[in-house]
Amino acid sequence: MILIVDDRPENIFSLKTLLELHGFRIDTAESGEEALKKVLHHSYSLIILDVQMPGMDGFEVADAILGFGKAKDTPIIFLSAANTEKHFITQGYTSGGMDYVTKPVDPDILLFKVKTFYKLSEQRRELIKTQNSLRSEIENRKKTQHELDGRIEELHSVLESLPQIAFTIAPDGQVEYVNERWYNYSEKISVFPQTHPDDVSTYKEWEKHFGEGTEYIKEVRIKELHTGTYRYCLLRIIPVRQHDVIMKWVGTYTDIHQHKLINETLEQKVKERTKELITKNEELEMRNHELQQFAWVASHDLKEPLRKIQTFSYLLRDKHCKDAPEAKSYLDRTIKSSERMTDLINALLDYSRLSVSSLFQKTDLNGVLNEILADLEVTISEKHAIINATKMPVIDGVHSQLRQVFQNLISNSLKFSKQGAFPQITITSELVKEKSFESPLSNEGKYCRIQVCDNGIGFDEKYLDRVFTIFQRLNDRRTYEGTGIGLAIAKKIIEKHNGIITAKSKEGEGASFILVLPLHQTVLEQHYEI
Template identity: 60%
Template sequence: MILLVDDRPENILPLKKILELHSFSVDTAESGEEALKKILKTDYSVIILDVQMPDMDGYEVANAIAGFSKAKDTSIIFLSAVNTDKKFITKGYTSGGIDYLTKPADPDILVLKVKTFHKLYNQQQELRAAQVSLRKEIDVRKQAQDELAERMQELQVVLASLPQMAFSVAPDNRIEYVNKHWFHYATDSTTFPTTHPDDDFWNDWTNSLDSGTEFIREVRLKALATGAYVYHLLRIIPIYQQGVLTRWIGTFTDIHPQKQAAELLEQQVNLRTNELLIKNMELERINHELQQFTWVVSHDLREPLRKIQLLNDTIKTKYLSNNPEASAYLDRSIQSSARMANLIKDLLAYSELSVPEPFQPTNLTDLLKELLLDFDELISQKEAIVTVDSLPIIDAVPTRIRQVFQNLLSNALKFAKPDQPPAIHISAERVDSKAIDSTPSATGDFCRITVCDNGIGFDEKFLNRIFIIFQRLHSQTSYEGTGIGLSIVKKNIDKHHGIISAQSRVNEGARFIFVLPIKQASSIPANEAR
């Protein structure tokens, strides 16, 4: 804004119109006192000041304005029609004026001067604003540097207190700080300790520098005192401030005792593994020999037993038909021979479970249909009712899974109630996991099969005994058997990577539940892979 000061309105009006025509905002004052009051309230870029005014002339006004800090950048142009001598012009400049024009002033010259001084005023304001902004920025940066220095000092105190080697690295890979432990492995604070030739990590460290990511590596450092290489865990993490990487903080942690312990443990594990392999091979050899022995003994014992049974029958028929007491004793001998023959047969079947046979898709429904034909006579004799739901096709060894159903059906028929026909129900459903109580699922990977009967049942407190070989819950005089059947069932289920359990109460029947995979991961049964 431009301020025109003149005690005569007729002088102010034409100057104001001229300046407004050049897009200047113009304010006026008709006395020095009025001008000073306005200058205290408003910023003016140029003041055009008449020299000859009553009460307070232009020189006095200019001297007063010079004392105002608010107007220190304001340019004063004197206008005078009387005081045109050199001494008055000089007085105008010494009073704080920038220019001195005599009336009548050339309007074009006056406008050019006003434009120049107005532009100068704006530039000075911009410069002053820039100076203020720069001063603020300098203060902020100085404060930030002070805070950074304080934080760096705190960081160095923390690093100095660590039991590990600690250091900080600038973004340009220059080491800034190291603690006292550093000098156990390095001669100065500007270079990294010497590492083992096989532990070159500089390329990876360079990649971490470029990407600004954490770096972790096991390295061996050469100790200055002994010259030995000591295992350390090197960890260097980036420190960011407002998204800018400012430095890296690193530590070398001594892990030599742990490495030695791990190496010793690994040696012991390898030693024990080799010993176990040798023992396992020896065990397999002994087991193979035992299987052969069992098979040979079982096979060779069956022939003499058949001869004993045949001879006993011949003696009873030809020579003891008139001697009831001798026939009774001979019948007991024949029955004992029969029990021994069954025992040998079951032992032979149990030993044959170790013979490898591959899994193959097996239709359990068809398998059970064929199996029930073998039980047809016994089922008719006992007037049993056997119902079989639709069973799935699973990966199995057909002969072995047949043994499972054969023994379970045989038990269900054997342990029937004397006064009630046996009722046996076989069902299956897909489940989502290998668990007896698993949740049914149409797309599950396992099959849960249940064999229920209405027989005499058993007390569940004996559940952990029924699948152990030769364990019996009833006397031989009450129920025939060798105590091997459920052991064969359990072993077959194990070899199919399945599980089996049972639920029962005395005189309330029994439920045998087993869970098998639909698809086998291996083509060889469990415990048979070499």
């Protein structure tokens, strides 16, 4: 827009008409003051200013405009009387977009000048606009750069604070930054720490990962400069991507020397310990074997002289003591003692034989019980004992051993019956869910719980441990016969069948022996005793 300032409306009119005819938009002011007001609020491409005006003249107005920042670059064309004012104009306003047109105005010249100035002004505006946008671009870039610097600085301070050796590698593969710890292992930023001769493949492997753009992890030994020793480190180099482009690689060496040494020591210790255990184990097996041999030989060799003592005592008693009752009584006692000793040795033999492993086979416990009841028939009828048994299961077991268990338990019940009462023995079996004495019943259970209950003299449960220990007797021998091995054998057999056994009792109120046995054995051979 062009501003025309003239105190004469007819001048304004003719100029306005002329310029509007050529497509310019026009604003007008009839005094210097009005012009200044307008300049304050609008931005003009050109001001055409009449010099001769009442009040503020053209020069004063131009001065004021120049002092006003917003319009100071606006070109001004003065309309002046030719000779009187030209001098001022050239003196005062040589710089800037100033010109003059003498009155009377030649429309062609004025139009030419207006066009030129207008064009200049428009170009200037464009220029300023471009400049401004450039400036803001520069500002932006400065800001981004500043942020980037900040981030790198942050990264470096983070890397510096790490307990590891840390470094960054530029996309071209050059190390660009290392933290302080790097220099414990390398003198120069451009040289990687020296690796152990056995770890030479490291650099090649890294090159491969670098080429593929994948993370690289490797355990290496690197040489510490001031000690000259190699330390175990975990080297890890990961690519840092921005918009799928690798911006840099961040690498660390984590010192794992201590862990490694501890691990190595541990491994060594475990090895030694295992070896020790194996040796111990072998030793134990040998000892155990020797012990079995010893038990076997001892009892076998003990039996021979004992049998002879019995044989000759019988001979003496039966053939030579007809008339010597006193001698006969002594011999009876000798025979009885040696018989007891035979029982003891036999029990010991049985116990030692248990250490030998045997095969599990399907064993019908009903059959086992029937065999025992047949064997004990005489004792049962002598004692008027009543024995009741429910249906027993078929289980994986060693027939002879299981038979011994029930034989010992039933004999026990018969043996420890109450004076003056008929022994009553009840044997029950039920399927249970798990291997525990209190396990709930279950038709699909994999274990059977068998109870042998009697109405005998019982025992105090505080002696429960001793009941199952070899040679531990709770009762005096005079009243109740026994070797003190039977229950120990039963316990050992049940354990070799992967079962459990316990007893419940109160003194004088009978005893219940409870066994829990698996129906099926997973390993078909019993473990060797150790």
